[in-house]
Amino acid sequence: MCAKQRHNYKNLKIWKLGLEITNDISDILLNFPKHEKFDLSSQMSRCSISMPSNIAEGSARTNKSFSHFLDISLGSSFELGTQLLVAKHRQYLNNETLKKLEDKIEEFQRMTMGFKNGLN
Numbered sequence: 604m605c606a607k608q609r610h611n612y613k614n615l616k617i618w619k620l621g622l623e624i625t626n627d628i629s630d631i632l633l634n635f636p637k638h639e640k641f642d643l644s645s646q647m648s649r650c651s652i653s654m655p656s657n658i659a660e661g662s663a664r665t666n667k668s669f670s671h672f673l674d675i676s677l678g679s680s681f682e683l684g685t686q687l688l689v690a691k692h693r694q695y696l697n698n699e700t701l702k703k704l705e706d707k708i709e710e711f712q713r714m715t716m717g718f719k720n721g722l723n
Contacts, residue, residue: 610669612655612662617715621655621676624707628683631704635695643693647686653679654711666722673719680708680715 612618628651632644654676661672687704690696696704 609664610662612659615658615662615718617676617711617718618655618658618662620707620711620714621658621680624680624683624704624711625651625655627651627704627707631696631700635690639695643686643689643695647683647690650679650683650686654683658715670719670722673715673722677712677715677719680712684708 628647632648635644657672657676657679661669661676664672684705687696687701687708691698691701
C-alpha cells in the first residue's frame, strides 16, 4: 500500500468484530449492579470502546502508525478479558456468557495480530 493510501475502517473485519464486542459488553453491563457504574462497568465499557475506536483512528495514519494503534486496540482486548474474569468472580456473568465473550475476544486478537503482521 502506498504511503498516501489509507484503510477504510468500516470495511475491516477487525473493526466490525470490535464493534460487535463493544455492543455485547454494553448489553451485559445493563445487568451489572448500580454500584459498579463508576468502577468495573465503566472500565469495561471504556476498554471495549477502545478496541474499534483505535482501529478507526489508526486507519487514517501510515501503516507504521496504524500498527501502533492496533497494539493499543489489542492491549484493550486483553484488559477486557481480565475484567470479564473479575466480573465472573463477582458473579455478574454466567459461564456461558463469559465463554462467548472470551471466544469473540480471542478471535479479535488473532485477526488483529494477523492484520498487523500484514502491515509490516
